[in-house]
Amino acid sequence: MPQIDASFFKPFVEGTLKTFQVQCKTDASHGAPFIKGTKPEPIFAIAGVIDISSSTFCGRISLCLTEAVFLGMMERMLDEPFKEITPELQDGVAELLNMIFGQAKVVLNEQGHTIQKAIPTVLRADQLVATQAKVVVLPFNTDLGIFHIEIQSDS
Amino acid sequence: MFSPDTHVLVVDDMMTMRKLVTKSCKELGFTKITDAADGALAWAAIQEANPPIGLIISDWNMPNTSGLDLLKRVRADGRFGKIPFIMVTAEAEQHQIMEAVKSGVSNYVIKPFTADILKEKLEAVHKKISAA
Numbered sequence: 001m002p003q004i005d006a007s008f009f010k011p012f013v014e015g016t017l018k019t020f021q022v023q024c025k026t027d028a029s030h031g032a033p034f035i036k037g038t039k040p041e042p043i044f045a046i047a048g049v050i051d052i053s054s055s056t057f058c059g060r061i062s063l064c065l066t067e068a069v070f071l072g073m074m075e076r077m078l079d080e081p082f083k084e085i086t087p088e089l090q091d092g093v094a095e096l097l098n099m100i101f102g103q104a105k106v107v108l109n110e111q112g113h114t115i116q117k118a119i120p121t122v123l124r125a126d127q128l129v130a131t132q133a134k135v136v137v138l139p140f141n142t143d144l145g146i147f148h149i150e151i152q153s154d155s
Numbered sequence: 156m157f158s159p160d161t162h163v164l165v166v167d168d169m170m171t172m173r174k175l176v177t178k179s180c181k182e183l184g185f186t187k188i189t190d191a192a193d194g195a196l197a198w199a200a201i202q203e204a205n206p207p208i209g210l211i212i213s214d215w216n217m218p219n220t221s222g223l224d225l226l227k228r229v230r231a232d233g234r235f236g237k238i239p240f241i242m243v244t245a246e247a248e249q250h251q252i253m254e255a256v257k258s259g260v261s262n263y264v265i266k267p268f269t270a271d272i273l274k275e276k277l278e279a280v281h282k283k284i285s286a287a
Contacts, residue, residue, distance in 0.1 A: 018267065023267035088170045105248070119216065119218075
């Protein structure tokens with residue numbers, strides 16, 4: 001198992017549930033964490049990624065969405081239909097991750113972490129490459145399908 | 156509450172957030188909304204707007220000119236210093252909020268948010284202005 005304390009996950013789970021409920025009017029449920037590569041996964045079309053470097057954790061947090069989940073969430077968030085992931089629309093995944101990260105950061109820093117402000121980036125399907133590092137997957141389910149928060153620790 | 160005719164400037168580097176804030180403003184009845192993708196474009200819009208900007212709703216985290224930089228610039232200019240300025244941020248840490256308050260922010264909205272939350276914040280700002 002990667003050396004990430006389970007208490008590190010909880011603020012990300014809570015931030016994710018709240019973000020999707022408030023901003024996308026979607027109730028998500030979360031499943032048991034697992035190590036990436038040990039279970040079948042959906043084909044993700046887009047991911048928001050934040051690199052974290054602090055005194056207690058170095059790695060990256062990703063929000064990975066299938067095309068159906070991403071387009072559905074954007075439709076619910078902005079009240080307009082979308083048929084494809086355009087360059088203009090794709091920053092929506094970064095913004096959702098930014099909201100999740102912002103909430104988690106407050107809780108983690110209260111616990112003694114020293115996580116700094118970070119700007120999320122967007123990766124499309126062809127940029128989502130497998131990594132040698134161990135990655136903990138926090139799976140979520142919604143009426144639109146499955147999505148993941150993935151936590152990769154470099155330390 | 157602010158008049159629906161108030162000219163609102165929405166500032167965010169992310170298109171989806173500009174759309175989201177604009178949608179929320181429309182839900183609250185605002186009819187004149189301009190948007191800008193960064194602080195520099197926002198500053199240009201503030202100087203050129205006709206009718207003048209009456210409310211600024213800006214993201215905090217933006218490349219080049221941040222929302223905080225824009226706020227300080229607005230507050231330092233006698234022509235625009237009294238425009239109500241709402242900061243939208245995913246950063247809810249106390250020291251960051253205090254920094255914005257010290258720089259003269261009128262109120263702040265923490266993401267994620269709904270139109271109702273924005274309405275509450277705007278009402279609080281309007282009440283403060285009316286009482287002054």
